[in-house]
Amino acid sequence: MASRKLPLFELLNYTLLTLFALTMIYPFIYILVYSLNDGKDSMLGALYFFPRKFTMDNYAQVFENHRIWQAYKITIMRTLLGTFLHVSLCTMMAYALSKKSLPGRTFFAYYIFLPTIFSAGFIPFFITLQKLHLINTFWVYVIPLLFSFFHIVIIRTFLQGIPEELEESARIDGYGDFQIFLKIILPLSGPVLATISLFIGVTHWNDWFSGAYYVSDKNLIPVQTLLQQMLTEAEALSSSLQRASQEGGQTVNVNLAGSTPESLRMALLVITVFPILCVYPFLQRYFVKGTMLGSVKG
């Protein structure tokens, strides 16, 4: 063996990948640290791995804010309802399309595939939403995301892997079509349903665009849109405050404890990211498989 070359390659590779992994995770660690540190103290800088003046004040203030609670509620509602409906409807459609004996199956498959190549673009879609009076309602979050061609294909591919003998024996036991779907197919589809739930759940959770452009009612805005609004509104304020404290020092009393718009923003960001951070590593096994299926067959 080329004993000299191997360790060098290995060393280089492990170092590179370790650096890479750090780049992926460090921004999140930094935000967490910032959100757990006293806001005014954070403005002094030199904050990297551990909070210097530990405090939960930023979170306390974020959770005191009525607008944030309302936005969080909207996000949770749309994510739960949107995910449930999307997964149910796509699974039903995928199951029907997995039936080889279904007359017209090819036609329906093309019917849902064509829009993925020729899409109309944003404006006709937006006008359609207007015409349906979905603009400025809660349903504008849920209804336009009810179906996805790629998700249907992933589910269908999975369902086609279930042996048909299983259904036949259930039929002999006197099960009808619907009972087979409910009692045989659905319980066996756990992995794929979990994957699709993650995909669409994350889409719902992360969507800020609908909240920013389809909705003007402040009570209907989801957290991501709120974060986006804070991003554009507070950026100017916080950076000028920070500049003053860094350069002048005298104008802002940096010894005063308390939250800043920046530290509140970081706390909001952490609670925005946290739920996803908790979920996705456990579903990794499934979505890796799911993505491969979707990309190869789609």
Added chain:
Amino acid sequence: MTASLLWKRIWRHRLFYLFLLPGIVWFFIFSYVPLFGIQVAFRDFRFTGGFTGSPWAGLKYFRQFFDYYLAGDLIRNTLIISAMKLIVGFTMPIVLAILLNEVRSLKFKKTVQTLSYLPYFVSWVVVVTLMQRLLTPYGGPVNDFLVASGAVKDPIQFLNNTTWFYQIIVGSDVWKNIGWNSIIYMAAIAGIDQQLYEAAKIDGAGRFRQIWHVTLPGIRGISVILFILATGSLMSAGFEQLLLLNGPATAAIGSVLDVHVINSGISEGRLSYAAAVGLFQSVIALILILTVNRIARKVSDVSLF
């Protein structure tokens, strides 16, 4: 098959048609109706008139776009940004997949992989917020590190600045998507016959030569397909990211077609004009994807359709 037999079959599948029904209606409303609505690009759209009731305007809105003094800039910026993203964003996941494949320790590999997916699961708003916090010249860790290590004397103004704009756009795009996009290559590499590696080793190939002569040819097919698919988005530079990151300071090089469509359409209410710009974008995208597909078929025998 006689008609009555077909009806019998259809009737036997009635539950499945019921299952299909919501989807058929949904795709009709949200995909086919907007497709039909493309005609607003050729009409003077009025809300009360709808898709068909508004008067025809011919190519007025297309002309308006090409007469717009910034149209050239918009097209150029879009192409530059998406081409850079295409080149870097296409190669980096392959590099990551190859490096990960060379790792022997399963635990290390799995940890790196899990962390690599993390940014994919957060929104662009979050990514932009993260960048602003990390890159700020006022106590941001990146600048602190650069100054402390002596790489620069004074903190760098990364954001709101034309000097670093493209690097930040491409860098954050790669950061967000690299892990996710590498999944497919990991799968392709896992599918390569191990005997090929054995044979290469016997022939005296080191790690680099094994990568060059076995791994890379092994993922050629899937790479070509993904590259063709990616060219379809050359006319769109990623509107979420640019909507959030582009400001007055970077407008000259950061204004792109997608954002122009949204701004002129929704914010300014010029729906017909925006639809025309959007249609121009989709048509070019379609031509691009067909062209690249044809070239790929000629050059490498791999094609999408």
